[in-house]
Amino acid sequence: MPSNEYDDSKPSWADQVEEEGDEGTLPSPKETVKGNIKTVTEYKIDEDDKKFKIIRTFKIENRKASKAVARRKNWKKFGNSEFDPPGPNVATTTVSDDVYMTFISSKEDLNAQDQDEDPMSKLKGQKIVSCRICKGDHWTTRCPYKDTLGPMQKELAEQLGLSTGDKEKATEPEPAQPVQSKTGKYIPPSLRDGGTRRGESMQPNRRADDNATIRVTNLSEDTRETDLQELFRPFGSISRIYLAKDKNTGQSKGFAFISFHRREDAARAIAGVSGFGYDHLILNVEWAKTLPKKRYVSGKP
């Protein structure tokens, strides 16, 4: 075998081709130790006569142990492991994916609530909110005279040729409310109108978006955003494509979210692509569900 001769020096490219050339024989496994890193190279042929080169890297660690433990470390293997080589056998021992302990802290939840409540109580004294109907200290929609005074005022406004009331009805009344600071003092953004609800201004948009969002699962690893674009463009204009990818490898995790501008388009996409064979896998397409608020905060991001 040619590989034996080149055991300690790196085989040249030509030799490697030669190795691959002769069928049936495989180069013998190699083991090199460099510092505290051990590399084992093995060759294997699978059922389809394909050759594989398996490179495994081990970290060698030195640990101090009591005498009894050290003695036990040198025990010979027995039973079903009798013929296993030294070191962990991959058939029985593997390192599994990273898992993290998810910590639950009830204190955290309480704190969050406190923060939510605090600015609200501050606002109460300042009269930042003023009702458009009765000028009271509350939102217009919560006005107790909404049903009685409201329509009257609207009629009045219509008579005067103003359609402000209608306009405001069409849009969401709450965020459209302007800040009315009677005191004239500077109010930090966090205390201003709507500041108590985090990111509320973004919320209606998001929701409209979610309504036309579909979830595609069972994608193959090689899927790219452009593939999805190609696949879903025929159904309508797409506002956003999110393809979940592995942070390290950049490969797809097998699912994606696609937001359309129109809900009908999304519905047609579901009807059209669900069960569609794509890249040797059968796609599963459904409406994206908005996730309930997560209770557990993971230990690591």
Place this chain on the structure above:
Amino acid sequence: MKPILLQGHERSLTQIKYNREGDLLFSVAKDQFANVWYSVNGERLGTYNGHSGAVWCVDVDWDTKNVLTGSADNSCRLWDCETGKQLAMLETNSAVRTCGFDFSGNIIMFSTDKQMGYQCYLNYFDLRDPQQIEDNQPYLSIPCSESKITSAVWGPLGEFVVAGHENGEINQFSAKSGEIVKKIKEHTKQINDIQTSVDLTMFITASKDCAAKMFDTTSLDHIKSFKTERPVNSAAISPNMEHVVMGGGQEAMEVTTTSTRIGKFEARFFHAAYEEEFGRVKGHFGPINCVAFHPDGKSYSSGGEDGYVRIHYFDPQYFDFELEA
């Protein structure tokens, strides 16, 4: 943390146990081979072959010389830990459910199931007397007529055995006279597992009634309760932190009809004093049947219905984490 996955069993795990130093991990499952692993890297040292039925329990003595296993093939076997050779076989009339070496490693106990018309017995053998082994005659055999023993551990100094029963009772059986020293009933359903703290002063029970409870070993005073919403299959006390780990999930027969997400197959960590849950570790595809802390408290292992044992070395966050009460 990256758990080490041990795939030595073909069926669901029934018990895992570390030896005193924690360098070896013993695992038994419903297949016929008891496995022993190096806990540091997950390398399998060997298997103890000989049983012809599910192995329910395993124990190792303090100096890691002998290993004891009890099986549903109606035998309790003693093995040489180093070579895997069978040293003795004690035949019984029904399946052996629990077994254990006492503190000295000289006296063993095991309990048999109430099965096929036979009663549940708690047997004591003295290994120093070869005649007892040869004749298969225990020096003490205690019949338990009411409810069978489902888990048992030795108390301190080898004076008694703490046994948990199918009806939720906990009894102390004296190793000398065989009488019941103390008796309590704090659980309403079967006690699946009992594990002691390192110094044997406390033990924790895991019960089908969805709770784990901590007791004083000698007085059997109830100290703490840890409540969950699923049956608890196993619980262990951390040797260096005030923590308790619990494994459970729904019953094995319902597993196929539920997804992993809602099955609650996580290992759950509770603070021992505040009785509050502070962390969870996912990983198993089925309920966790057994958990064990490494004697140094820096890692723990769990064995599941899925047939895998997972050794977890804790991240630094675990040691830094403090529960704010």
